Amino acid sequence: LSTQIGRMKGDNGPGSSNLAKYNDRIANDPNQVAIIKAFKDIQNFCSRLNLKQNVEDIACELFKQLHDSKELKGRNRAIVVTTCIYWACKNENCPRTLKELCAQFSIRKRDVGRCYLRVMKLKKAGKIKITIKRRAADPRTSESEKYMIRFGSALKLPPSVINMCTKVAGTVSKLGVCAGKTPAAVAAASILLVTQLGCHVKPQYYREPVAIADAAYVKVGTVKAAYSKLFQSSRETIHQRRFGSKRWIHYFLSNSKSVSSH
Numbered sequence: 001l002s003t004q005i006g007r008m009k010g011d012n013g014p015g016s017s018n019l020a021k022y023n024d025r026i027a028n029d030p031n032q033v034a035i036i037k038a039f040k041d042i043q044n045f046c047s048r049l050n051l052k053q054n055v056e057d058i059a060c061e062l063f064k065q066l067h068d069s070k071e072l073k074g075r076n077r078a079i080v081v082t083t084c085i086y087w088a089c090k091n092e093n094c095p096r097t098l099k100e101l102c103a104q105f106s107i108r109k110r111d112v113g114r115c116y117l118r119v120m121k122l123k124k125a126g127k128i129k130i131t132i133k134r135r136a137a138d139p140r141t142s143e144s145e146k147y148m149i150r151f152g153s154a155l156k157l158p159p160s161v162i163n164m165c166t167k168v169a170g171t172v173s174k175l176g177v178c179a180g181k182t183p184a185a186v187a188a189a190s191i192l193l194v195t196q197l198g199c200h201v202k203p204q205y206y207r208e209p210v211a212i213a214d215a216a217y218v219k220v221g222t223v224k225a226a227y228s229k230l231f232q233s234s235r236e237t238i239h240q241r242r243f244g245s246k247r248w249i250h251y252f253l254s255n256s257k258s259v260s261s262h
Helices: 016-028 030-048 053-069 077-091 098-105 109-124 143-154 159-175 183-198 209-216 220-232 234-240 246-254 256-260
Strands: none
Touching: 030 053, 030 077, 030 098, 053 077, 053 109, 077 098, 077 109, 098 109, 143 159, 143 183, 143 209, 159 183, 183 209, 183 220, 209 220
């Protein structure tokens, strides 16, 4: 659907023809058409990913500035749109991994990564200035904790288990146990640890490493490597936060080998 501005029947005013010409000029302007199409893509993708309105607004504003500056002229629109959404998500502390966005839009991670680095350079040079106020992040919440509800929901874990995974991920971040690992990998490893521990009490809590990796959009090897680091200090992690059932903790402390063997 589109709106056509023009002269109504019986309207012979001097401004009516000018409005029609102005409308035609906008509709036929390649620059305006490109911006309108990009805005529609951003709106559709943000709706599909259930992102907040502020993320969509920032992504649109960023695309408009990049388009007007012509710094990314010739780049694929899908790549620039994905970059704008990824940048807006980071700006608004909305947990979305680059690999996840690239999978949704069917484009290569490498292309978006290069475009993102270019955008960061432009921002540092002062060529990009976002006017929308950034939402302040909660300093008490780690990056890995922000992913937990979404990953846990994708794995159909009960709220009590998701809560335990969140506490483990927060403690891991504070202790620096998995330093060098991405927040998504830490979140996935925390889920693997808790579900491995809980499956001995309630088998329905168990989740395969492959399923966890798919939910977190990371490789299985990455999850297992982070889990290996996490498991080595898991006794300390469990005791740093007094959570969950004593039965779980008692089983873990007395059967740690069986947990690590999965």
